[in-house]
Amino acid sequence: MDELQALKDELATLKARVRALEDHRDLTQLVAQYGPSVDSGSADETASIWTGDGTFAVVGGELTFTMEGEDQIKGMVNGEGHQSLIHNGCAHVLTVPHVEIGGDKATGRSYALNIRWDPEADRFWVARVSANRWNWQRTDEGWKVVERINSNLDGAEASRALLAR
Numbered sequence: 001m002d003e004l005q006a007l008k009d010e011l012a013t014l015k016a017r018v019r020a021l022e023d024h025r026d027l028t029q030l031v032a033q034y035g036p037s038v039d040s041g042s043a044d045e046t047a048s049i050w051t052g053d054g055t056f057a058v059v060g061g062e063l064t065f066t067m068e069g070e071d072q073i074k075g076m077v078n079g080e081g082h083q084s085l086i087h088n089g090c091a092h093v094l095t096v097p098h099v100e101i102g103g104d105k106a107t108g109r110s111y112a113l114n115i116r117w118d119p120e121a122d123r124f125w126v127a128r129v130s131a132n133r134w135n136w137q138r139t140d141e142g143w144k145v146v147e148r149i150n151s152n153l154d155g156a157e158a159s160r161a162l163l164a165r
Helices: 003-039 043-046 069-079 080-088 157-164
Strands: 049-059 064-069 092-093 098-102 105-118 123-139 142-152
Touching: 003 043, 003 080, 003 092, 003 105, 003 123, 003 142, 043 069, 049 069, 064 069, 064 157, 069 080, 080 092, 092 123, 123 157, 142 157
Parallel strands: 049 142
Antiparallel strands: 049 064, 092 105, 098 105, 105 123, 123 142
16 A cells, blocks of 8 residues: 555544544533523523424423424423423533444433422432433534433333443
8 A cells, every 4th residue: 555545544534533523522512501501491502402303201200291393392491390490499410421323323321310409408409310312313503312211210120221222
């Protein structure tokens, strides 16, 4: 192999590695964006994380529901239940996801904690810990969530299964 071809091959390898690093960064930033956007009540920013027809399923106990599309995700953020949470002191804290990328699609697993303020006890408390399964798609606008399943870690096998490979 001549020297020019070796340089071309090395450049192609480096470009692929940089793209993989950028993809991982972009996907983890997407997950990190969720908590601050939802806790600030920014419905448009929260919905912008998803594809236009993306879904967000919350599973476990009385909170079981699925939001489909931008309008329903915005509706959750602007809804009475969520507004009550954030006005009483609440933080959605997501862990860094384990990410697996395959071309223009990716999957991830992570945890989410819902932490709430208790003014009577003058402290925060963890109200919910959940398993999360993410499905992402690369779009013309960058990576977007196609599906997020958030399942309460209440001992149910289905919730633990979300964390399994």
